[in-house]
Every structure is written in C-alpha cells, then in structure tokens.
Amino acid sequence: MSSDRAAEPLDTLLARAHEQLGIAVYDGLMSRGGPPELRDPEQVLGRMLAAVHRRTGDAVVTRLGRNRRGPSAAVVAGSAAPADGLLMQRPASVRLKYREQAMNCARRYWPLNVETVMGRAVEAVQDLIAGLEEERLSDTTCDRLLRVSSSMGRVLALPEHVQLPLALAGYDYVQEVEDYLSTCTERLVAQVRRSKQLLDSELSPYFYGPEVSWLGMLEVSQDLGDDLDLAHREALSLSRAVAEVEEASTDFRGADLQQVNLDGVDLEGIRWDASTSWPSEWTERIWEASLAASTGEGELVVGAKPSDSTVPADI
Structure with missing residues (x-):
C-alpha cells in the first residue's frame, strides 16, 4: 500500500469499498439476467436481515476469540449473561410464543433447589469449624459431611449447555435463555466441583486416621467453608436467573x-x-x-x- 493510500481517512476507504461492492453486485445480477422478481418483499427482506445478523455475529465472535488471551471464567460468564431485565425487553409476542420452551429450559437447569442444597452445605461446614475450634466433634459429623458430598454430586449432574439450531427471532430468544441459564450453571458446577474435591480428598480422610489432627482439619475446613460460600453465591445467581426466565414467561x-x-x-x-x-x-x-x-x-x-x-x- 502506498503512503498516500495509507494516509486516506477510514471513511474514504469504506466509501470506496462500498462503491466497489455495489458495482460487483450489480454486474453479478446483470450477468444472470437482471434482478430476480421479488414475490414476497417482506419475507425476502426478513431472510436477508437474518442472514446478515448471523454473519455479523459469527464475525464478532471470531474477532473476540482472536483478540482474547486466556479468558477467565468471569470474563466469559459476564459476556454471556444478559443485563438485568434484558429478557423482559424482548417483544411480548416472542416471549409468549416461546414461553413453554423457555419454561422447560428453566426446569432443566433447576431440577432441584440448589440454593437450599448449597445453603445446607455451608451450614454443615460452619458447624464443623465451630466444633473443631472447641476440639469437640459430634458423632454425626462424618455422616453429615457424607450427605453434603452426596448432595453436591447432584449439583454436578446439572445439564450442560445445549446449542440450539439456528433459526429466526423465536429460537434466538430460546437460545438466549439457554445461554443465560447455562452460564450461571457452569459457574456453579465449577465451584461445587472444587469444593467437593476438597471435601472428599482432603477433609474426609481425617475422619479415618488413627488420631484426630485438630489443626489440620480446621485449616482444611476453613478453606472448604470459603469455597462453599462462593458456591452458594453462584447458586443464588442461578436462582435469580431462573426467576427472571419465569418472569419473562408469565x-x-x-x-x-x-x-x-x-x-x-x-x-x-x-x-x-x-x-x-x-x-x-x-x-x-x-x-x-x-x-x-x-x-x-x-x-x-x-x-x-x-x-x-x-x-x-x-x-
């Protein structure tokens, strides 16, 4: 590229590219016998707009993926989750037409009350920490932690993201619901997996040792308590997301x-x-x-x- 061409303003370059594209399109149409007859202009326009929207979306996703260096889970989650009340901003006709699919999606991601499950896990570990600080454990402590581990296993069985087939406005809305709920679920599952691993591999073995290491158990329990607090927050986020889907559907x-x-x-x-x-x-x-x-x-x-x-x- 010459130095003169490089110095041209971006607007000038875009205008020239637009003109050249118009010439190429016109020549292509004329070489095939001229513009086709449009029997349903609104339908044709709708398809053209949908195609442009999909291609633009693909280009943006590709560009973001190329420019992103090692994205953290928080960055990815933040880009996928809609702002507060965004689902309610979608047209009422679309929300009504696809409310059953949206509600079914919410039920898939909320087969059990994960907020209650994680709340009970937090309470169990808090009670354990209190007992360890007093160097006194209940006979039921181990069984209670086993139940906590089992309940966290149920959270890990929450569904994974489903990529719906591309379609026009209606399914785009259902895909938005799917993406919103799955983003919250993925964060929750990741945090619960870390907590369960800490419970099963580092804390539980203390109960089967020849003697109790109060200091070691306390240190691991405190780490587990911090992890479960984060998992409980993610459970609350998923609960709010499900409530938003239900609100937009009713x-x-x-x-x-x-x-x-x-x-x-x-x-x-x-x-x-x-x-x-x-x-x-x-x-x-x-x-x-x-x-x-x-x-x-x-x-x-x-x-x-x-x-x-x-x-x-x-x-």
Whole structure:
C-alpha cells in the first residue's frame, strides 16, 4: 500500500469499498439476467436481515476469540449473561410464543433447589469449624459431611449447555435463555466441583486416621467453608436467573398481543391486566379463564380452565 493510500481517512476507504461492492453486485445480477422478481418483499427482506445478523455475529465472535488471551471464567460468564431485565425487553409476542420452551429450559437447569442444597452445605461446614475450634466433634459429623458430598454430586449432574439450531427471532430468544441459564450453571458446577474435591480428598480422610489432627482439619475446613460460600453465591445467581426466565414467561401486563396466534399456546399462569391487548377472538375466553390476582393492583391470572367466578368489571 502506498503512503498516500495509507494516509486516506477510514471513511474514504469504506466509501470506496462500498462503491466497489455495489458495482460487483450489480454486474453479478446483470450477468444472470437482471434482478430476480421479488414475490414476497417482506419475507425476502426478513431472510436477508437474518442472514446478515448471523454473519455479523459469527464475525464478532471470531474477532473476540482472536483478540482474547486466556479468558477467565468471569470474563466469559459476564459476556454471556444478559443485563438485568434484558429478557423482559424482548417483544411480548416472542416471549409468549416461546414461553413453554423457555419454561422447560428453566426446569432443566433447576431440577432441584440448589440454593437450599448449597445453603445446607455451608451450614454443615460452619458447624464443623465451630466444633473443631472447641476440639469437640459430634458423632454425626462424618455422616453429615457424607450427605453434603452426596448432595453436591447432584449439583454436578446439572445439564450442560445445549446449542440450539439456528433459526429466526423465536429460537434466538430460546437460545438466549439457554445461554443465560447455562452460564450461571457452569459457574456453579465449577465451584461445587472444587469444593467437593476438597471435601472428599482432603477433609474426609481425617475422619479415618488413627488420631484426630485438630489443626489440620480446621485449616482444611476453613478453606472448604470459603469455597462453599462462593458456591452458594453462584447458586443464588442461578436462582435469580431462573426467576427472571419465569418472569419473562408469565408477565404480560400491558402487552400488545393482538397479532399473536394463540392456537396451541399454553396460557395457564400468565399475568395480565386491563391494558393487555388480546386477539379479538380470544378476549372473551381469556376473561372467562382468568381470576383476579391477590396483589390487589388490577392484575389477572389465566387459569387452567374457565373460571366459575366473575372477574369484577372495574379490574
């Protein structure tokens, strides 16, 4: 490249590249008999935009991967997790249409209450530390730690990330849910794996030795307590992520759903209010199947079947 060309502003270079690309596209079309007839312009435009979006995403991911040097788990996790309430910012029509897939995804990543499991593990180790500081252990301490190890094994069995097939807007939303939950789960599983290894390989052998080493057990127990505190925080993060998915899948107060095809959509448990707009042919059925929520704020909840009671007209 000449020195004059190198000195050109970036905007000039981009404009020239854009012009050359336009010429190449035009020549290519004309060489094939001219521009094709567009029978469905909106559909063609949608496909073009989706293709450009996917290619742009691939390019960005490739560039980030090329520039990233030894990413830490925290950096990777932070880039994948959406900001607070981002799922709720997706169109209500998409959230409603794919709510069942999103809820199923949340149930896969929350087959057990990991917040409770890790909370009990923290309590068990805190009690162990207190006993070791007093040089007095309960006869049930060892069995309790074995149960903690077993429960952590259940956390390690949480599902791994699933890469869904590429599709248009709807499945992109489900993939976003999948990525969000799996990111939280991966951090939790990694921390629990470290904690379980410390418990099984370094702490448990003390209980089977010829004599108790109070100082050694205390040191390992304190390290384990610190690790479990971190694991408990990750469990709380996963709990919040699941709650956010459930919120995005149930809260449709004030949403405009007039153009949504509700055939086959599970509406049970959906929260809505008088400002929610339903398709005209569904409005009566929705009112009949709904009950006033206990919040007292004009909120309604869709039931499994038409309600026997009447919803007040001033809701």
